[in-house]
Amino acid sequence: MFDKILIANRGEIACRVAATAARLGIRTVAVYSDADAHAKHVAVCDEAVHVGGAAARDSYLRVEKIIEAALATGAQAIHPGYGFLSENEAFAAACKRAGLVFIGPPVEAIHAMGSKSAAKSLMEDAAVPLVPGYHGERQEPDFLQARADEIGYPVLLKASAGGGGKGMRVVERSEDFRASLASCQREAASSFGDDRVLVEKYLTRPRHIEIQVFADTHGHCVYLFERDCSVQRRHQKVLEEAPAPGMTEARRRAMGEAACNAARAVGYVGAGTVEFIVNQDGSFYFMEMNTRLQVEHPVTEMITGLDLVEWQLRVAAGEPLPLAQDALRMRGHALEARIYAENPDNNFLPSTGTLTALRTPTAVNFQVGGSSAPAAVRIDAGVREGDTISPFYDPMIAKLIVWGQDRDEALARMRQALAQYRVVGVATNIAFLGRLVASVPFAAADLDTGLIERHRDTLFPAKTPAPATALALAVAAQLARETVSARRKYQDSADQHSPWQAATGWRLNADYCRTLSFDQGDVRHDVVLSSGATGSTLTVGGETLPFAYRHDTGAYKITLGDRRAQGHVHFAHDTAHVFVDGQEWPLAWHDPLAQAGAAEGGEGRLTAPMPGKVIAVLAQAGAKVEKGAPLLVMEAMKMEHTINAPADGEIEEILFAVGDQVPEGAQLLAFKR
Known part of the structure; x- marks a missing residue:
C-alpha cells in the first residue's frame, strides 16, 4: 500500500479521498488554486501545494504543475477524483512517465472510452446493445444534419469527449439542428477541449441506470450492482438511488454482465461506471463508460457497506479485488441528493456568494465494513460556513446521502434531512429537492429522465405569501436583534438605570404599539406588535392574536394564538x-428610519444573471428584435446561458464583447422597448 498520495482535485471529492486515506494511514497532499487557498480540502490534507490561478485551466488542469507537486512532496501515486483530469489520458500517461501510479484505469482504457464514438464501436464488437445513431468521425454540419434527419427527431447531440451533462442538446426539429449543433460544440470545446459530437436517437421517457464495475490487474472483474440516475435537469443528475426501483434479478444480472463485458473489452482496471439508457419495457442500451469514480458512488457504498475509494487504492497498489462476485451483497436502500448553489426558479442558474450560514442535518460519520447498518444520514461536503462559492468551479455545496431498510424509509429520511438544511448567502436547490422527493411520481418510483419537466407545475409552484408563523418568527428575531443592540448601548451608557436604555417596549402610562414591516420580494408585510400589562399581541393578515416568543439554543420558539x-x-x-416547517422565507426588514435607497429600474437594460464570460453576441446595435429572441450567450461554471430579449424592442448598444468577463448584475446592453 502507498505511504503518500496526491489528490489532484478539490471540493468534496478531495475531502472524501482524504478521509479514506487517513483511515488507512496514508498521508495526503492537496493541490489548490488562488481561489482555494483556504478551502476545506486544503485543511484536511497533510500537505498542500499551490498550483496556479483561480481558473481551472490555470491550476487544476495544469498537468506539469501537478506532476511537479507530486514529485516534490514524495507522493507515490495520484488520485484524480472526478472531473478535471480524471479521464485525461495525457495526464495518466504523464503520471506513468514520471514513475507515479495513476489511481485509475490504464491509459489505453481511458483512450478507448474517452471518445464516445469510438467506444460505441467497441461495444458493438462486444455485443453490448447500442442506441441507434451516428458515432463516426465526420463532423461536417451538413453531414451530421443528414444523419439526424435519417435517424428521425427528436435526436440527442452529445459531446464525444463529454460527461456531466455538458455539451448535450436535444433537437426536436430539423430546422433547429444547426443552432443546437453550434451551441453544443462551443460547450464541448470549452469543457473538454474537443468539439466533436455524436448523434443519437432521443428516447422518450427513458430511465438512466448505471452499473458500478471494478476490475483488478489479476484478471478479476465484478459489478457492484446498479444506481438509478433518471431524475435529471439539463442532462445533469439531481437525485440518485440504489438499487434501481423495479429492477429484477434477471435484468440486474444481464446489465451487470454486459457492463463487465464492456470493461473487459478495453482491459479495464479500477473503478468505472457503465451507463445504460433503459426503456420502460426493460430493454437497455449502452450510453458510455465513465473511467473514474462517480459523484453518486456513495449510494453504492451505503447498500454494500464497502469503501470504493479503499478498493481503488488497493487495486492501484496491485492487490486483487477484496471480494468476488458471489460474495457481494446488497442491504436496504440509499438515496443521494446534490445540494447546489443554484436557482431552480431561474432555469437553475448557478449562484455565487459567501456561505454566511450553513447548518446541516445531524450526520453520523460513514463507517464501512462490519455487519451493522450504515449511518442513516451521511454528508459529503467540500465547503464550510464562511467559505465562498465562486464562479470558477462547480457550485456543489454538498451531497446528502440517506439510507433506510427500504425505499420508503430512505425517502422519509431524505425529506426530514432536507428540511433540516439551512443555507444563507447563496440561492440553493434545497426547497426544490424537498418538493421533488415528496412528489407523487418520485415517491411511486415512476421514474424517467423527463420527470422534472413533465411535472413542472407541481415542482415549480407559484410564489405564496409568507405564513403568519414565518412573519412572527421574523418579528421575534428582529426584537431579539434590537435587544442585543440595546444592551450594548446600555453598557456604554452613563446612566445604566434609565428605562429608556431598555428595548422592552416600556411606556409610561401607555401600551407599546409599533408596526414592523418586511418585504417578501415585491410584497410588503406590515405586522403590528402591541404590548401592555396583560401581554403582547400580533396583528398579521388582519387577525390579532396573543403573541410570545423566546430564543433558546439557536432556535426561536413562538406562541401565536393557539x-x-x-x-x-x-x-x-x-x-x-x-x-x-422545512421551508425558507427570506424577509427583508424595512427600517423606516433608514434612508431608502432608490430602486433601480429594469427599463432599458439587461443585466447579467450571474458572473461569467460572454462567448457569443447574437445581435447587433440598432437591430429590432422580438420578445424571447436570443441576444448573447454567457458561460459560467462550464454551462452556457442564453440572454433573451425581455420584450419587443430595439438594441441601442451592446456593452460587452466576446471574451469579456462580466460581473453579476452588470448591464449587458441598452435596450429600448
Missing part, C-alpha cells in the same frame, strides 16, 4: 432568512 411553532432565523444584512 399555535406554537419553532424555527430558525439567520440575518444576512437586513434580511431575515426564516426556516420553519
Whole structure:
C-alpha cells in the first residue's frame, strides 16, 4: 500500500479521498488554486501545494504543475477524483512517465472510452446493445444534419469527449439542428477541449441506470450492482438511488454482465461506471463508460457497506479485488441528493456568494465494513460556513446521502434531512429537492429522465405569501436583534438605570404599539406588535392574536394564538432568512428610519444573471428584435446561458464583447422597448 498520495482535485471529492486515506494511514497532499487557498480540502490534507490561478485551466488542469507537486512532496501515486483530469489520458500517461501510479484505469482504457464514438464501436464488437445513431468521425454540419434527419427527431447531440451533462442538446426539429449543433460544440470545446459530437436517437421517457464495475490487474472483474440516475435537469443528475426501483434479478444480472463485458473489452482496471439508457419495457442500451469514480458512488457504498475509494487504492497498489462476485451483497436502500448553489426558479442558474450560514442535518460519520447498518444520514461536503462559492468551479455545496431498510424509509429520511438544511448567502436547490422527493411520481418510483419537466407545475409552484408563523418568527428575531443592540448601548451608557436604555417596549402610562414591516420580494408585510400589562399581541393578515416568543439554543420558539411553532432565523444584512416547517422565507426588514435607497429600474437594460464570460453576441446595435429572441450567450461554471430579449424592442448598444468577463448584475446592453 502507498505511504503518500496526491489528490489532484478539490471540493468534496478531495475531502472524501482524504478521509479514506487517513483511515488507512496514508498521508495526503492537496493541490489548490488562488481561489482555494483556504478551502476545506486544503485543511484536511497533510500537505498542500499551490498550483496556479483561480481558473481551472490555470491550476487544476495544469498537468506539469501537478506532476511537479507530486514529485516534490514524495507522493507515490495520484488520485484524480472526478472531473478535471480524471479521464485525461495525457495526464495518466504523464503520471506513468514520471514513475507515479495513476489511481485509475490504464491509459489505453481511458483512450478507448474517452471518445464516445469510438467506444460505441467497441461495444458493438462486444455485443453490448447500442442506441441507434451516428458515432463516426465526420463532423461536417451538413453531414451530421443528414444523419439526424435519417435517424428521425427528436435526436440527442452529445459531446464525444463529454460527461456531466455538458455539451448535450436535444433537437426536436430539423430546422433547429444547426443552432443546437453550434451551441453544443462551443460547450464541448470549452469543457473538454474537443468539439466533436455524436448523434443519437432521443428516447422518450427513458430511465438512466448505471452499473458500478471494478476490475483488478489479476484478471478479476465484478459489478457492484446498479444506481438509478433518471431524475435529471439539463442532462445533469439531481437525485440518485440504489438499487434501481423495479429492477429484477434477471435484468440486474444481464446489465451487470454486459457492463463487465464492456470493461473487459478495453482491459479495464479500477473503478468505472457503465451507463445504460433503459426503456420502460426493460430493454437497455449502452450510453458510455465513465473511467473514474462517480459523484453518486456513495449510494453504492451505503447498500454494500464497502469503501470504493479503499478498493481503488488497493487495486492501484496491485492487490486483487477484496471480494468476488458471489460474495457481494446488497442491504436496504440509499438515496443521494446534490445540494447546489443554484436557482431552480431561474432555469437553475448557478449562484455565487459567501456561505454566511450553513447548518446541516445531524450526520453520523460513514463507517464501512462490519455487519451493522450504515449511518442513516451521511454528508459529503467540500465547503464550510464562511467559505465562498465562486464562479470558477462547480457550485456543489454538498451531497446528502440517506439510507433506510427500504425505499420508503430512505425517502422519509431524505425529506426530514432536507428540511433540516439551512443555507444563507447563496440561492440553493434545497426547497426544490424537498418538493421533488415528496412528489407523487418520485415517491411511486415512476421514474424517467423527463420527470422534472413533465411535472413542472407541481415542482415549480407559484410564489405564496409568507405564513403568519414565518412573519412572527421574523418579528421575534428582529426584537431579539434590537435587544442585543440595546444592551450594548446600555453598557456604554452613563446612566445604566434609565428605562429608556431598555428595548422592552416600556411606556409610561401607555401600551407599546409599533408596526414592523418586511418585504417578501415585491410584497410588503406590515405586522403590528402591541404590548401592555396583560401581554403582547400580533396583528398579521388582519387577525390579532396573543403573541410570545423566546430564543433558546439557536432556535426561536413562538406562541401565536393557539399555535406554537419553532424555527430558525439567520440575518444576512437586513434580511431575515426564516426556516420553519422545512421551508425558507427570506424577509427583508424595512427600517423606516433608514434612508431608502432608490430602486433601480429594469427599463432599458439587461443585466447579467450571474458572473461569467460572454462567448457569443447574437445581435447587433440598432437591430429590432422580438420578445424571447436570443441576444448573447454567457458561460459560467462550464454551462452556457442564453440572454433573451425581455420584450419587443430595439438594441441601442451592446456593452460587452466576446471574451469579456462580466460581473453579476452588470448591464449587458441598452435596450429600448
